[in-house]
Amino acid sequence: MERRSFIRNAGLTGVLAAGVAPAIVHAQANIRWRMASSFPKSLDTIFGAADVFAKKVGEMTGGKFQISVHPGGELMPPFGVVDGVQNGTVEMAHTAPYYFFGKDPTFALGTAIPFGLNSRQMTAWMMEGNGLKLMREFYAQYSIVNFPGGNTGAQMGGWYRKEIKSLADVKGLKFRVGGFAGEVIRRMGGVPQNIPGGEIYQALEKGTIDAAEWIGPYDDLKLGFNKVAPVYHYPGWWEGGPQLDFFINSKAYEGLSAEYKAIVETAAAYAHVDMQAKYDGRNPAALKQLVAQKVQLKPLPKDVMDAAFKTSMALYDELSASNPNWKKVYSDYANFRRDQNMWFRFTEAQFDRYMQSANLQGAKV
Numbered sequence: 001m002e003r004r005s006f007i008r009n010a011g012l013t014g015v016l017a018a019g020v021a022p023a024i025v026h027a028q029a030n031i032r033w034r035m036a037s038s039f040p041k042s043l044d045t046i047f048g049a050a051d052v053f054a055k056k057v058g059e060m061t062g063g064k065f066q067i068s069v070h071p072g073g074e075l076m077p078p079f080g081v082v083d084g085v086q087n088g089t090v091e092m093a094h095t096a097p098y099y100f101f102g103k104d105p106t107f108a109l110g111t112a113i114p115f116g117l118n119s120r121q122m123t124a125w126m127m128e129g130n131g132l133k134l135m136r137e138f139y140a141q142y143s144i145v146n147f148p149g150g151n152t153g154a155q156m157g158g159w160y161r162k163e164i165k166s167l168a169d170v171k172g173l174k175f176r177v178g179g180f181a182g183e184v185i186r187r188m189g190g191v192p193q194n195i196p197g198g199e200i201y202q203a204l205e206k207g208t209i210d211a212a213e214w215i216g217p218y219d220d221l222k223l224g225f226n227k228v229a230p231v232y233h234y235p236g237w238w239e240g241g242p243q244l245d246f247f248i249n250s251k252a253y254e255g256l257s258a259e260y261k262a263i264v265e266t267a268a269a270y271a272h273v274d275m276q277a278k279y280d281g282r283n284p285a286a287l288k289q290l291v292a293q294k295v296q297l298k299p300l301p302k303d304v305m306d307a308a309f310k311t312s313m314a315l316y317d318e319l320s321a322s323n324p325n326w327k328k329v330y331s332d333y334a335n336f337r338r339d340q341n342m343w344f345r346f347t348e349a350q351f352d353r354y355m356q357s358a359n360l361q362g363a364k365v
Contacts, residue, residue, distance in 0.1 A: 031260070033067045033091035033252070038078040038099060040198040041071040043219050045282070049150040049244060049275040050094040056267035065260060067092070078196040082247065086142045091252040094149055097245050099194070101180045103142075106325040108180035109333055110135050110146065112242035114312040116333070119151040119241035119276060120348075121340040126243070129336050134329045145253045147268035150244040150275030153283075155236035157300050158213030159204065159220070159229035167303045176200055176212035181238030187311050188304075197223070204228040213238075217286035218279060231296045237308050244275070 035054065039047040047069075054067040070090075072078030081093035082100050097110030117125060125131035126148050139146050158177070164170065171189035175182075182192030193209050203209045205228045212229070213236055214220055226232070246268050256264065291297065316334075319326040 029064070031065045031256075033065075034075065035067050035069045035246075036072075036075045036081045036084050036090045036093045037069060038072050038081055038093070038095040038196070040073075042222065043197065045219060045275060045278045046150070046152070046215065046244065047071060047094075048278070049271045050246075052274050053094070053149065053246060053267050053271040056270050057263055060263045060267065061260070065263070069094075072196060072198065078198070079194075082142060082144070085144055085247045085249050088143075088249050088251065090249075092246060092248040094244060094246055096178065096242065097146075097247075098178060098180050098242070101183075104138075104325055105180060105319055105323060106138050106329055109326075109329050110139075110243065110245055112180075112239045113316075114181050114184050114238040115240070115309055117241050117337055117340065118344075119153045119243075121337065121344070122151060122241040122243050123148065123272070124340065125333065125336045130332050131336075134332060138325055138329060139247070140250065143250045145248045145250050147246045147248070147265060148243055148272045149246040149268055150272050152215050152239070152242055152244075152279050153276060154241060155213065155239040156216050156220070157233035157236045158211055159225040160211040160231040160233060161204070161207075161229050162210070163231045163296070163298055164233060164300060164304060166301055167307050170304060170307075173211060174209045176203060176209050177238065178213065184238065184308055184311050184315060187315065188307055201225065201228065216279065216283050217290055218282040221286045221290055226290055226293055226295050230294070231298055232290065233298050233300050235300070237300070237305060246271075 035050055037047055037050050041047050050069045054069050057065050057067055072081075075090060076084045078095075079099050081090075081095050082103070084090045085093045098108040098112060100107040112122070116122075122131075126135075132146075132148075135146060158175070162169070164173075167188070170185070173185075173190040174193060175185055175190050176193045176195045177185055178194070182194060185192045193203070195203055195209070195212070197214060200209075200212045200214060201223055204212055204225060212225065214223065214225065220226070220232075248264070253261070253264075316330060320330060321327075
């Protein structure tokens with residue numbers, strides 16, 4: 001059987017299990033790439049996904065395909081990675097696409113939009129729906145091929161120097177908020193700030209900003225936000241399931257053999273699942289530590305949530321009327337979101353509500 005036909009029929013996992021991979025990899029050239037991250041190295045979960053990906057690629061190629069990972073600011077600014085990949089300064093990047101909504105709001109659909117998909121729904125849209133196809137068509141304008149590269153799950157609503165008690169408290173609030181959600185905050189009367197993760201603590205400490213969101217308990221505890229802002233609001237309505245991406249320069253990607261392309265796809269899928277597992281596994285213990293340190297956990301008021309929802313939906317209608325890229329992708333995204341929430345309403349939501357109200361402390365095993 002011809003080798004590539006065998007790979008297509010058996011699949012990469014079968015090839016590896018059969019011991020054929022070493023012969024295939026042996027025929028490939030040695031390759032060295034650089035990957036620029038938008039995140040600081042201290043965050044072993046979100047930055048770590050890039051390390052996980054690079055390690056898997058190295059392992060599956062017997063060390064012939066090496067990718068060095070560089071934290072935000074080492075090779076280029078954290079928010080400069082799209083330009084870096086597009087112009088070929090680096091072969092690839094690991095980032096949150098919504099950081100680049102200023103280039104085109106459609107970037108935000110690759111990560112998360114306010115009141116969008118949760119993490120499972122986002123993966124389903126990408127892998128089973130039209131998400132990956134549509135986003136790749138969009139990213140082709142920037143000479144980028146993307147692969148899902150992790151998800152944090154639903155995030156917290158951020159750290160505040162003073163509690164938000166009503167919508168009136170959002171007026172004039174200098175709020176570090178990632179990506180597209182900043183426009184919603186602005187329309188609600190706030191003052192959004194787009195600050196890289198490694199610079200948030202200093203801005204909060206100095207009072208340059210009044211509040212900041214990042215991800216959730218595990219990373220937030222490491223960054224020490226509770227030391228400078230005592231109120232921890234929830235939920236992060238702007239990030240119900242934010243996806244990270246691996247961005248690869250299209251010429252660099254097309255220069256890979258079919259086998260190396262399959263390895264890249266497999267390593268990205270592994271890193272994607274690994275990140276979500278780490279956040280889900282580590283956030284509960286971190287939340288307990290924060291509460292023990294007298295952090296004030298507070299739900300966001302209903303009038304804030306209602307105003308954010310109404311403002312978000314109006315913004316999406318405006319963009320659909322003015323931006324062809326957005327309209328093409330969002331119309332499919334919105335239809336998928338509608339059906340997913342119908343389904344989750346009868347299954348996940350009902351089960352989760354029951355389990356979260358059950359007396360698990362008293363359960364016997």
